[in-house]
Amino acid sequence: MHISLSRALGTAAVAASLTLLGAGVASAHVTVDAPGAAQGGYTVLTFKVPNESDTASTTELTVAVPNVKSVRTEPLAGWAAKINRNEKGEATSVTWTAAPGNPGIGQGQFQRFVISLGPLPKQENVSFNATQTYSDGKVVAWDQAENADGTEPDHPAPSLKLAAAAANGDDHAVGGGTTEAASDTDDTARWLGGIGLALGALGTALGLGSVIRSRKS
Template identity: 65%
Template structure:
């Protein structure tokens, strides 16, 4: 009976650990996602910003972009966005600030910040150095490029671009990118739900073994 209890408890603990590990790895750093992003094309980039502080909220975000012709922000209730440009009219950064009365992104939470950008430069990888501001005044810079070895402590959000071509109709490409992003988010939500369900099933199975062993 002791062996049954040990096995059941171990199964439940393993399942719970896998679920927690998956959630933790998905919310470790500021990241960017843009399915199908290609050189010379337009895309919709989604920046995922977790609040890692246990006592303060995220109230500001600045993301540098590589001197792009077009940068458009998605409306976000409770936030004000501003596109910074150089003397040539190129977009160089985007700043989001929580409006008065908006507590920001609280501990244990994350927020998506979405941009329509392009044409993307002709290079394999594009970094988007980000600066995260907290309600207690702390500022965290996510600006360290990956060097091929161990991940830096504060890696810059980065996109790997596929070979593209000459820039074409921006509005058409943006609409296509938005559709791809929506499809990708839907798949991610389904996969996350399936993973959570499997974890709960494994945990329930482990508890069931414990109860059966006690009854026997």
């Protein structure tokens, strides 16, 4: 019985190790995250790029975007960003290149690359094919769709599932529920609120002054 129990525990340990190993490999893919991203809206995308080479560093990343009107990159020390556009002026991809003196993403490291863009296509899922270039010249394309049986391919494309378009038809919705238009409205509301508080304080002061004068008289 003790032998059977030991074998069972040994088998379970091996299975757990393989599961953790598989999870570690899967998590090493290039991924994208954008909480609250919705169809037709604007959002902020964060690409997480791990270095998977034991002998070279990642020195360049190109991410394809779905021909959008607006793309802005977040400043990243040590990296130069370039937005590539088509003849219509639409953004088609963004390329980050390690600046001179920057070795890139080293062994056992990862880097986040952030952009804001929109409007997103009005479809349930959108992929952002990525190309990762290493210092030794090796190029890895992250552009594979999910397998027919639902399993993950070797080099899956970073992808997002988009929420349904806003019911009010606002195409400037940003992930997290704010909008570009709402930003202006919010600023105006703050100004009006500040003016209201100032007038209220003035009114209170005048009222106190009247009370004091009436008591003196």
